Amino acid sequence: MSAAALLGACAAAQAVDAEVDRETHIRLASSVLKIEVLNRGGGYSLGSGVLIDRDEVVTSCHVTRNAQRIHVLQGGLRLAATGQSAQMRRDLCVLRVPGVLGQVVATAPTQSLKAGDAVIAVGYTGGLAPYASAGKVIAKHRHSEGQVIRSSTSFNSGASGGGLFDTQGRLLGILTFRMRGAEGQYFSVPSDWIAPALHAPSAFGPVGPLEGLAFWEATDAAQPPFLQAATLKAQQQWQSLAGLSRRWAHEDPKDGDAFHHLADALEHLGDLEGAEGALTRSALLEPDEPRGWLQLGQLRARMGRLADAGQALLRLRALAAAAAPHATEWADDLARLLDKR
Template sequence: MKRLPSALLMLAVALASAPAHAVLAQADYVALAASVLRVEVPRQRGGFALGSAVAVAPDQVVTNCHVTREATAVNILRGGLRYPVASQASDVQRDLCLLEVPGLDAQPVRLGRAMSLAVGQPVTALGYTGGIGIQNSPGEVVQLHRHDGARVIQSSNFFNSGASGGGLFDDQGRLVGILSFRLRGGEAHYFSAPVEWVLQMMSENARGNFHRVMPLATGPLPYWQTSGAQQPRFLRAAALLRSERWSELEQLACEWAKMEPDDGEPRELLALAHARQPAGSGTTTECPSH
C-alpha cells in the first residue's frame, strides 16, 4: 500500500474534526493540501520564522514578505524534504513575496478573483496555523475593502501564527487570497491579500526580475503595519469600531466618502456611527458640506 505524504496525513487528522458546514469536500482539501506548503526561515537575529506558502506556478510559490523579512535563507518543506529557495521577487508594501524553488514540483492551484467574491460567500482558509500541521478553517467573506487597485478580503476564517502566506479558497477550490494578518479583539478580523496582486506580481516578474534571498528589514513596512495617516482608511475604521469611538468614526467616514464617493463602505460606516451615538447628539448620516 502506497503511503501518503506526511502533509496529507496531517490534513486527514484536521479533517476529522472539521465543522459540518465546511464548504469544500474532503477530496478537495486533500488536493489543495499538496499545494499549500510550510515555510521555514532562518532569521538574521537567530531562530526561525515559520509560515505557509501556496504553489501558483511551476516551481514558484507565494507567501507573505513578513514571513521572509529577516531571512538569511528560505526553505519550503514538502513531503518531509526541504527545498531551498533560489531567489525571490518582493512587494513588501503589499506583503507578498514570490519565491523560486527549483525542483519543488508542486501542483499549482487554480486562481480565482477576489473581485468576484460577495459578502457572505463561503471561503476556506488553509495554512500551517501554529507552524506544525496544516489546518483548514471554514468561514465567510465579511467585507471587501478597496485598496491599491484591488479588494483586501476580510473574512471570519480563523488563522494564527504560522498560517501567514497560506491560501484563502472559494467554494470551487480556487485561490482568491493569501492569508496575511489579523486584528486583535474581534472574531471576524482576518484579512487576506487579493489574488489579483499575486497575478500582477507573476506578470511583472515573468521576465526574471528576481533577486537572491536577503533580509528585507530595511525596506518599507507592509500597508497593514503602517500607522497614522499612512494606514488604509479601512484599518483606521476597524480600530475605531473596536473601541466604539463613534464620533471619530463618523468624521473618518465623512472624509472617506468625499475622497471616494463611489465606494459604499464609508456610507455604511457613517450610518453605523450615527445609529450608535446617543439621540440628540446632533449627528447625521449625511456629511456636512463645506
C-alpha cells in the same frame, strides 16, 4: 489601528479541523506548503505558501522579510528558494523554488466575490500540519488597486502566506493578518496582486532581508481608512468614526465602504436620517451586494418607513433570483422583521 492590535500569522495555536470535509482538506492541502526561514542574526520563523506555478510559491513578505535563507518543506525534503519577488507594501512575495512539487492552483478574481460567499482558509497553523477552516466573506475593502478580503475563516500563527480558497478550490487571497481580540476579523490580500509580482521587469532578485513595512503594519494615520475605521468601531469612538468616514467619502466618493462606516457611526449617534442616507448611498454604489440592502431595510423598518423597507426587500428578492449568496436567507429575515411591524 496600531500595528500592535494587528497580528501577522507567522509564528502557534493548534486548532481542531472540524469544519472542512476530509476530501476538500486533502485536495487544498496539496497546494499549500510550509515555509521555513533562517533569519539574519539567527533564529527561525515559520509560515505558509501556495504553489501558483511551476517552481513558484506565493507567501507573505512579513514571513520572509528577515531571511538569509528560505526553504520550502515538503515531506522529508527541504527545498531552497533561489529567488524572491517582493511587494513589501502589499505584503506579497513570490519565491522561486526549483523542484517543488504539488498541485498548482488556479486563481479567481475578487471582483465578483460577495459578502456571504463560502470560503476556506488553509495554512500551517501552529507550524505542524495544514489546518483548514471554513467560513464566509464578511466584506471587501478597496486598497492599492485591489480589494482586501475580510472573512470569518480563522487562522493563527504559522498560517501567514497560506491560501483563502473558494468552494471550487480557486485561490482568492493570501492569509495575511488578523485583528487582536475581534471575531470575524481575518484579512487576506487578493490574488489579483500576484500577477504584478510575477510579470514585472526583473521581478526576481536574490533571497535576502527586505526593507519597509506592510500596509497593515503602518502607524495609525498611515494605515488605510478601512483599518482606521475598524479600530474606531472596536473602541466605539463614534464621533471620530463619523469624521474619518466623511473625509474618506470625500476623498473616494465611489467607495461604498466609506458610506457604510459613516452610516454605522451616525446610527450609534442617534442620527437615523443621516444613517439612512449614507446606507442608501452605499447600497447604490454596490447594488449587487446583499448585505447593504439588508441593513438598509432593517434601518428603514426601525424608523417606521415600512414601504421604503419593502423596496429594500424587493431588491434582496431580485438578488436571490440571480442566485446571489445568502440573499434568500437575508430576504427572509427582513420579511419576518416587516411582518412583526
